[in-house]
Amino acid sequence: KAGVTQTPRYLIKTRGQQVTLSCSPISGHRSVSWYQQTPGQGLQFLFEYFSETQRNKGNFPGRFSGRQFSNSRSEMNVSTLELGDSALYLCASSLRGQGPYGYTFGSGTRLTVV
Amino acid sequence: QQQVKQSPQSLIVQKGGISIINCAYENTAFDYFPWYQQFPGKGPALLIAIRPDVSEKKEGRFTISFNKSAKQFSLHIMDSQPGDSATYFCAASRDSMEYGNKLVFGAGTILRVKS
Numbered sequence: 001k002a003g004v005t006q007t008p009r010y011l012i013k014t015r016g017q018q019v020t021l022s023c024s025p026i027s028g029h030r031s032v033s034w035y036q037q038t039p040g041q042g043l044q045f046l047f048e049y050f051s052e053t054q055r056n057k058g059n060f061p062g063r064f065s066g067r068q069f070s071n072s073r074s075e076m077n078v079s080t081l082e083l084g085d086s087a088l089y090l091c092a093s094s095l096r097g098q099g100p101y102g103y104t105f106g107s108g109t110r111l112t113v114v
Numbered sequence: 115q116q117q118v119k120q121s122p123q124s125l126i127v128q129k130g131g132i133s134i135i136n137c138a139y140e141n142t143a144f145d146y147f148p149w150y151q152q153f154p155g156k157g158p159a160l161l162i163a164i165r166p167d168v169s170e171k172k173e174g175r176f177t178i179s180f181n182k183s184a185k186q187f188s189l190h191i192m193d194s195q196p197g198d199s200a201t202y203f204c205a206a207s208r209d210s211m212e213y214g215n216k217l218v219f220g221a222g223t224i225l226r227v228k229s
């Protein structure tokens with residue numbers, strides 16, 4: 001079966017712009033989580049959506065937002081981009097709404113802010 | 115109380131040797147401890163996971179050892195192969211609806227297996 005699909009794979013944006021990243025989970029998975037990966041801070045939890053509701057949010061500014069659609073696909077948005085937002089953004093999906101068991105990550109979207 | 119500390123930062127092992135990566139956690143409410151393997155250009159992939167009710171779990175060449183009293187767990191890769199060269203992350207989570215599916219990750223260990 002298809003894995004977690006993230007689009008686009010690479011993105012270059014200018015400081016001050018906004019960006020939207022997309023994640024299609026594995027078919028049947030209802031939970032989608034987003035992580036930011038940087039060399040300095042490692043993997044940090046952004047937020048989690050389950051059945052179209054945000055259940056959990058990490059320690060990121062309000063510029064970072066997301067949503068989940070009825071088909072479980074998710075998008076995350078970053079407004080007013082800063083140079084420090086350059087990172088690999090990873091999406092993970094799981095079947096259950098409790099516990100990251102069977103968590104499957106996508107290959108990520110590499111965002112570069114110039 | 116949310117941190118997971120991982121060591122070493124990098125590791126070089128000869129082919130056929132044993133790779134050992136260690137992690138320590140603070141939050142005693144954590145009850146799920148997975149290890150992930152990440153290759154360049156890919157997302158992390160689940161390798162093996164353990165719950166605190168067992169002290170060791172083995173899957174093929176990969177073994178997790180868990181010490182609940184010390185709040186430490188480690189990954190052992192037996193008979194390390196060049197194909198094991200990757201970045202390894204330990205993580206921790208809680209099995210509760212309130213906590214959801216959030217993972218707290220260690221900083222990662224870059225493993226290089228020399229042939």
